[in-house]
Amino acid sequence: MVVQHNMQAANANRMLNVTTSAQSKSTEKLSSGYKINRAADDAAGLTISEKMRKQIKGLDRASTNAQDGVSSVQTAEGALTEVHSMLQRMNELATQAANGTNSKDSDRQAIQDEIDQLTTEIDRVSETTKFNETYLLKGDAGTKTINMKAHDAGLKGTLTDNGDGTATFVMDALKAGDKVSIGGKTYTIGSDEAKVDAWFADNKITDTANAQITVNEKTYTYYGETAATGTTGKINKGWYAAQPTAPTDKDDETTPIYADVNAIKDAVKAGATAKTGGKTITALNDAKDNLTGDAKADGISDTDATVISKNKAYELASKELLKANQIGDTENSAKVGVGDVDTSVDLTNGTGTFKIQTGSAKVANTLSFSLHVGSDADMTNKIQVNIDSMDSASLGIKGINVKDDSGNAATYAIDAISDAISKVSSQRSSLGAVQNRLEHTINNLDNVVENTTTAESRIRDTDMAEEMVNYSKNNILAQAGQSMLAQANQSNQGVLSLLQ
Incomplete structure (x- = not known):
């Protein structure tokens, strides 16, 4: 029996310290809610957890x-x-x-x-x-220049945006007699004298009995000559608006409205509209400038301002195209030309194909x-x-x-x-x-936040149920350790009985 070394008490004390330390850690985890409160708790877990955080x-x-x-x-x-x-x-x-x-x-x-x-x-x-x-x-700060969208001024044709601030407009082909709307007005494409002659020839309009032609909505028929007989006069050959009847006096004779086809041609060439077999022609009759009265063709009929030449139609169309493309043009860049934008369209160069430089504006970036x-x-x-x-x-x-x-x-x-x-x-x-x-x-x-937080929680958060089991276990062990340490300290008291 020794008294210098109470190994039972030393052992009980060591185990009590271990239990107390574990109990302290459990208390810390339960009170903080974290399983990792310092790097020593889980060095690898802390690194992963902080990266997730x-x-x-x-x-x-x-x-x-x-x-x-x-x-x-x-x-x-x-x-x-x-x-x-x-x-x-x-x-x-x-x-x-x-x-x-x-x-x-x-x-x-x-x-x-x-x-x-x-x-x-x-x-x-x-x-x-x-x-x-x-x-x-x-x-944003700074400016840039933008191009407007090209417009066709309501003209019939094909508009193609070239993507470089220009566009090409190809007007539908115009033929003599066609109706075309330009700037809200309707015009008829007139024909020159050569085209009138060709139209008469193509439609085989000649001084032939019962031949018909309509001029300015009035129909004329060609009748042959009938000599005077008995008490009736002579019927002259020519073009009549209604079937002629012989005069009652044998010395009289009828007068046709047009003596022959050449007379009708002259009437048509003076600016009339002629029709036959569903085909129509309108003559231009353009010999003077309608504004100044000068003896100079201006592409507009001298007798009917709604009848114009094809080239005049192109000139008018170019002006309307320019007006349509000047809207919103704050830089005054809009132009319309033939071949290129700097060659304006006039009575001599119109082709029906227009080059358009669109309007532009300087705006913020x-x-x-x-x-x-x-x-x-x-x-x-x-x-x-x-x-x-x-x-x-x-x-x-x-x-x-x-x-x-x-x-x-x-x-x-x-x-x-x-x-x-x-x-x-x-x-x-x-x-x-x-x-x-x-x-x-x-x-x-x-x-992603929700699922990553779930993963981080598994690493760092305390499992309260599991840790409470550990805490309860360590609490019981601590109480047991204290009790055993007290018993161990009492075990050496027997030495006193030997000293009495």
Whole structure:
């Protein structure tokens, strides 16, 4: 029996210390809720957990970024909704102004006043719409030049955009007798004298009995000569509007309206319209300038201003094409020519093919910003948002005018407004597509965050039920250890009985 070393007590004390340490760790885990409270608890688990935490927090922020992006896109798109409404009203007003029942002064002026106000409001919306101090519809710093869409002025033909600020318009082929609408007026393509002669020859119109031809809506028939007999007079051969009857006096004779086919040709060449067998020709009769009276052809019939030459039709068409393409042209770049844009169309060079240099405008650069929607520094985590300037110049309607006397300006304005509506629609569609993409991005980010958080929880969070079992176990062991240590300390008390 020894007293220097109480090994039972030492052993009980050592085990009690182990239990107390384990009990302390369990208490820490239960009170903090974390299984890893220091690196020593699980060095590898801590590394993995912190990496996951970095991803989770980054993705949480990325989801918020995307939500902010949705808000900014919705702000811009909402403003463009009103721009759309104003453009639709402008289209309605332009259509009204194009109608010929308007008073030349007061009605179209009232319409123009409202259009001016709407144009100003479109500019104001573009200038003031912003999100978090970023102006969304006024573009970015700097300027660029944009080309307007080419217009065909309502002429029949084929318009081709060349993609370089020019376009080519090929007018439908014109033939003598064709009706063509230019600038809201209908013209007939007249024929020169040679074509009239050819038309008579092609249709075999000769001084033949019962031959017929219609001149200016009156039909003439050729009748042969009938000599005077008895009490009736002579019927002269020629072209009559109605069947001739012999005069009652044998010394009298009839007078045909046209003595022969050459006389009818001369009548047609004087500017009349002739028809036969479903075929029509209208003569030009162009020998003087209708404005000055000079003996010089001007491509317009001297007897009927609605009859013009083919080349005159090309000249008039080029002027209307220029008017149509000058709408929204703030840089005065619109031109129309033949062969090239610098060779204007006149009575000598028209071919029916027009080269158009479209109007242009100097506008602000496109606003571009990117939304970071990922937790890594990967450029694929950027979603680019591009918003064009949406002022009247960018939409091609700056300075739009509908108050001319003819209503043609309003007619051409309809096309320009239609292009503006199309541009706003395109921008809204682009923003809507970005918004839909962002909503999918948000859903994906939130899903990744949820699953990554679950994985991180398994590494770092305390399993309360399991740890409570350990705590209870260690609590019992601690109490048992204390009891055993007390018993071990009592075991050496027997030495005192030997010393008595």
